[in-house]
Amino acid sequence: SIDADRLWSDILGTARFGAFGETGMNRLALSLSDGQVRGWFEAECRAFGCTVEIDRIGNIFATLPGSEPNLASIAVGSHLDTQPGGGRFDGILGVLAGVEILRVLKTSGKQLRHPLTIVNWTNEEGSRFSPAMMGSGVFCGVHDIEVAYARMDKDGVTVDEALEAIGYRGEHAPGYLPMAAYLELHIEQGPVLEADGSAVGIVTGVQGLRWLDIRIGGTEAHAGAFPMPLRKDALVPAAKVILACESVALRHTPGVATVGYAHVAPNSRNVVPGEVRLEVDMRHPEESGLAAMERDLTEEIERLAPGAEVSVVWRKAPVVFDAALRGVIRRAAAELSLSALDMVSGAGHDAAHLAGKVPTAMIFVPSREGLSHNEREYSTPQQCADGANLLLRSMLHADEL
């Protein structure tokens, strides 16, 4: 079994790359601090006998050879990038648990049949560059590499340039590495496990999502001298659209909808706003529910903000994970006496792309107060260790399949 203290000290230790405040993380994809933690990850994996390869979108694959020739890898992974105001666990736990598993295998002398590959996927968060889960999407052939390269952050820096800047635009073609199975450990990021009291979640699938960009135009004017009846204030219809997002979600339980980003121009107190840009995130476990939410919101926008430009920048259908691999996790949890709950993931994960390509499953551990994408995000050392042990044992069983 894994060394809980060593895993915990990796979590706290690597948090220095991109830390803010007491416990916050601001390690945006392909930023300098993302480059730093990647360097640490590569070095650590090499120290435990791995070959490290990088593909064209910057995904890092650290592989320990198996005993049987010609078998594809069992892959274990997640992501090291964070939100701008994120925490120390989201994504990070899954990668560091993989590193800890390498150490356990190496020090115990145990060799697997399959190669074992620990993966750090590029830009899972999607905060700096849209869409989220970009690296795994490119790897699985869902996104074209050239399209991904051209995506820009709000300062006009492209993914291509940002990869180049930190030295992580590799040579390997998307999807180059054969995989027999993919397993991901992650924090839940919601309140379900804590409320249920189970030690771990066995993820049955991932809800679908829609990302919409909305641009609402108005006419800049003097805030004191321009009369109310003649105004075209872009922020007033934008406020109505923000409220409509919430009410559309409430009409389609258990759907959720969020306006996480808003930008006002010129954003000066004494100027009637001339433009507002909103970024919307909508999710639902059923494709039909998601389609209904998209239709309702689009209609509401037409009604409340006539002339607004709406573009759906990302549509992802709900995903169901591999039944056999979920069975493997269930058996391993029972062997470890960990209480387990079957549950749908509210958050998106790299595993949701991998599921379209190889047998895939996920393990969740609880998040305190359900908080994530928040500097107060927390899971206990015991919860992290439980998850890592379940990942190790599930991986060992999968190796025998």
Place this chain on the structure above:
Amino acid sequence: SIDADRLWSDILGTARFGAFGETGMNRLALSLSDGQVRGWFEAECRAFGCTVEIDRIGNIFATLPGSEPNLASIAVGSHLDTQPGGGRFDGILGVLAGVEILRVLKTSGKQLRHPLTIVNWTNEEGSRFSPAMMGSGVFCGVHDIEVAYARMDKDGVTVDEALEAIGYRGEHAPGYLPMAAYLELHIEQGPVLEADGSAVGIVTGVQGLRWLDIRIGGTEAHAGAFPMPLRKDALVPAAKVILACESVALRHTPGVATVGYAHVAPNSRNVVPGEVRLEVDMRHPEESGLAAMERDLTEEIERLAPGAEVSVVWRKAPVVFDAALRGVIRRAAAELSLSALDMVSGAGHDAAHLAGKVPTAMIFVPSREGLSHNEREYSTPQQCADGANLLLRSMLHADEL
């Protein structure tokens, strides 16, 4: 009378300091481009025989001596700073008309009884540093110089540092220059004159204002994994407050209310917003109407966004201009056969501070479509020349008072 072509070519020529796009201006107070246009203004005034003095808040006073000793200055002025998405006329017309008047006096050999002082007031716009009309407020003793020095922009740069950076923290004490009268020419910045068809406006006074800062807190959470009923999304109550501002203004015609600035944190699409900051601008020609608007909005905020922090960062009562000086302007307009409308100013102006200290009045010229704080802001060469000629003649009459 003034040279309309020379005035127009100054307007177009000095617009290169801080220009963007075809006709936009982004010359924030105490920015590099504000420093550039100040240099131009100083040099031009010296070339026409003025002494140039700078006070501690960076107001520039260019003075042509008068024939009678011991008389106080007749001052003419406005401001050369702009909004971030402003136009080429707001404030600028008033200063450049003053420069043009200097040239006319100099070339015609006409000497006034009083000294004539052309003033460029610091930070009239209030976009980078709050409050607006800062330089004239300090000059008139309404704001303490040390308090003004400490005001910060959103990057944490203080007024003091910004003055130092462009070399405009002068030696003269606030209010050092005796003035016999103050006259300001400005574009209207609203649609009243254009609709009325008058050539010029004789401003009877300036409406009062309130500036409120609002901070609404929430809890950052994952936009996919955190259920709707448990959320504390800061942007939802903020949207309600934005709509309440509009409805409070509509209930208090002819009052206006604007949320010109909004900032969402962490401003990432897949994060439930944890904080929103709003900046509100409210105006009304009557103090009682303004007080009612402030009371109503405060109540609405308590109801719609309980726990929100509200601070009133600026309260300014309505101002009435000097009746005798308005009479002087009316007589001069009649002599020039310019149709004139008595009207209240919707926008704030440096003249609104000066009115508390010396006899003060203002002249407006029409704004096309009523647009200002907009790159499309426009007044014709003829309208600018009419305003400058009326300013010149009013000033000559005032000199004889």
